[in-house]
Amino acid sequence: MLVTKLKDKDTVRSLIAGKAFIINCHGCKEVGFPEKEADEFQKELAAEGKVTGVLTMDYICNPDNIALNLGLRKNEIDEADCVLVFSCGVGVQTVSSQLEDKRVYAACDTYAVPGGQGVTPLEFDCRQCGECYLNLTGGICPLTACSKGLVNGQCGGAKDGKCEVDPDMECGWERIQRRLAMVGRLDALRSPVQIRDYNNEVKAE
Ligand code: SF4
Ligand code: SF4
Secondary structure (H helix, E strand, C coil), X not given: CEEEEECCHHHHHHHCCCCEEEEEEECCCCEECXXXXXXXXXXXXXXXXXXXXXXXXXXXCCHHHHHHHHHHCXXXXXXXXXXXEECCHHHHHHXXXXXXXXXXXXXXXXXXXXXXXXXXXXXXXXXXXXXXXCCCXXXXXXXXXXXXXXXXXXXXXXXXXXXXXXXXXXXXXXXXXXXXXXXXXXXXXXXXXXXCCHHXXXXXX
16 A cells, blocks of 8 residues: 655646646555545646646556557647646656656655555556655656665766666666756756655554
């Protein structure tokens, strides 16, 4: 079980330069999702004229499923300057990988809940760190795409684009830099990364 919580509304608003296309992931029984708050916030954004469309579906972490649905909503996505995803970190990364030339932002933070958790083989991984960095890293998770889980940039050990810890994998931070360059957000690398507040962990009930 894991839980998603909305990020601070003003923080999310500050990410939307013009209009956003919104994606909600419902239906995953593994994730506690703040449906009511998300719905209210999305209505506020729509009333402010900041929404081109809303897609609500199950399992956006299924690449074929999301690819099909993104294709069906292409016009509304093209009209938006960014895509705002209300899901756990895996969902945001899946959408981001499918819309490489689009700014894709996480509207939620993902927290682990101690106890049992299902195991689903997925292309992307989220460590449920409670302070999602994807908005600073182009939708690529630095905790799972970098062998050392660095959140402040590259360690300097990569050779020919490969990780110094695991030469079979691409350096996650080189991927992050390429992706930020692709969406015109290299400035994000200058943003100071907040030290994580480990008190944010959600306690088991
Ligand atoms: S930064 Fe990575 S581990 Fe943390 S919530 Fe986001 S996707 Fe999950
Ligand atoms: S080489 Fe890249 S992926 Fe590997 S530990 Fe260093 S920064 Fe992380």
